[in-house]
Amino acid sequence: MQNHYPPTLKKLISALSSLPGIGEKSASRLSLFLLSKPGLCEFLGDLIKELPFRVRLCKFCRNLSEEEVCGICKDKTRERELLCIVENPVNLLHLESIGIYKGYYYVLHYLLSPKEGFGPKELGLDSLLHLIQERGVKEVILALSPTLSGEATSAYIAEILKPFPLTITKLACGIPMGMEIQFADPLTLKKAFQGREHLKGG
């Protein structure tokens, strides 16, 4: 279909197609749109080129930051004893936007996956231990998604943190608020039974 496109356009279409969620058709439409906007090409091209040089990981929590220390770690009003472990910056932002948690974070960026070569080093577990000791963290909250790899990663980190004088917690799993029981999947229901809340008696 693109036989008669100029080589640069073909290269751009193929590069854009390699991005997540962009098929060849939208890559083609985007490329033609860019072609009609030279000013945007200059601006966007520079931004993309500079991105990896400007944005780095916070040296404490590995959140995205344009400075050595991110805005959250700089915020001295937060609860110093709480450290919430999240998979990625998107999850961190989601928790922040809800505004129910006021401690600090640690961003793994990967979940444990021996197959894909993501081990303790990629997850930054060394600097996590360092941070916990340096900050005097008293509770580590595991806030990974309750997926297969999320659960495995939580279990692994909990095991590693066992020797330290810490409380280790994990976000509760169960039926989402507002969902009718008949729509809850079997695994969720099983978790909900296992983790049932004690209301009275013993």
Place this chain on the structure above:
Amino acid sequence: MQNHYPPTLKKLISALSSLPGIGEKSASRLSLFLLSKPGLCEFLGDLIKELPFRVRLCKFCRNLSEEEVCGICKDKTRERELLCIVENPVNLLHLESIGIYKGYYYVLHYLLSPKEGFGPKELGLDSLLHLIQERGVKEVILALSPTLSGEATSAYIAEILKPFPLTITKLACGIPMGMEIQFADPLTLKKAFQGREHLKGG
């Protein structure tokens, strides 16, 4: 939601959101993906910056080209007497991919739209007339989408070409009214070529 993103990342997300078909959510996902691929940032950034400098319009047919004259205009085996007028490069490619037409093309890039300020100049009608005379074109085939503005543009061009010793045809409406050419199936398009409507001369 993006309060805690670094400024460069915010700027990139906002720039990507301005592209057609990309919402803030996919712009955010794309930006984070790019952040994890420094090599791709370098490559893609350069491509986008260079795009408008490398790709231009063929001096004859206004098709996209990286050289002064495009591959189709360079192809001497085509039927010199036929000139097919298309709206844009995507439509040209669609016709080429079906392979039923072996003449040359002329790309308007716009349809007539006084409201949006697209008049004869934007459509390149001067150089169209020049091309027709220089090439000794005998039949001009109007292959614009049978939409309101496509029909208006076809009528306008037919009117302008009236004084010239040419056959003027228009793709037959086997194509459903309102459907854009790039979505028409090969058989429908073939029918449309075969049954092209006779507007003048011949």
